[in-house]
Amino acid sequence: MHPHKNSKNGISCKMVLQAVGKVLRKSKPKPNGKKAPAEEKKQYLEAEFTKTRVVDFDLKELVVLPREIDLNEWLASNTTTFFNLINLQYSTISEFCTGDTCQAMTAACSTTYYWYDEKGRKTKCTAPQYVDFVMSLCQKLVTDEEIFPTKYGKEFPNSFESLVKKICRYLFHVLAHLYWAHFKETVALDLQGHLNTLFAHFMVFVREFNLVDPKETCIMDDLSEVLCNPAPLPAPSSAPSPSSQNHVTER
Ligand SMILES: [Zn+2]
DSSP states (O other): OOHHHHHHHHHHHHHHHHHHHHHHHHSOOOTTOOOOOGGGOOGGGSHHHHTOOSOOSOTHHHHSOOTTSOHHHHHHHHHHHHHHHHHHHHHHHGGGOOTTTOSSEEETTTEEEOEEOTTOOEEOOOHHHHHHHHHHHHHHHHTOTTTSOOSTTOOOOTTHHHHHHHHHHHHHHHHHHHHHHHHHHHHHTTOHHHHHHHHHHHHHHHHHTTOSOHHHHGGGHHHHHHHHSOOOOOOSOOOOOHHHHTGGGGO
């Protein structure tokens, strides 16, 4: 028994359960009593949720390589930050991601991710096991002084870019699972704004430096489209545009 740990978890667990209970009670069953096919339930695409972000400015400005900063330094610092933030975001719902609730590492578009061990063997694992593999690997890589050097004058290895790509690919899997399997709980905790901001920032970053294959990220393109390209401000009035009134001038 670890009393300090238990009391802390006890409080957060109770609060989260109450919050999730509220959200679950709100959702009405389908009239015919049948469960909707999984592909229909992209709650995260509903306008009510896609408008929630913590910051509302052009994220592209945040990710472009600043002048005077070395590309590898920039990639290292951003990758480490995304690892920490995604790990933290996952930890907010980790008590709902169990071997029972998430028997596989699922994501949108009927995606299931499998873990490949060091010998390249495909391993079947639950989502919490998969996330644990991802986080342990990322932790090991970003704290390895030979790969992510922090000391002045130390060079990045030749494999640096491919390792950054590997980390980003796995972190994307975690984000995709969060949206697919734990969006309801994220909403119950009122953390969807943080998740949306994190996802949009991450996507703009990996696109800027081509770090994740678009074939991987396409399963979340519908959400990326909405979050990474904010809609222009609505027009001041709905009056017909001049072009529709002067349709004869085009001759
Ligand atoms: Zn899960």
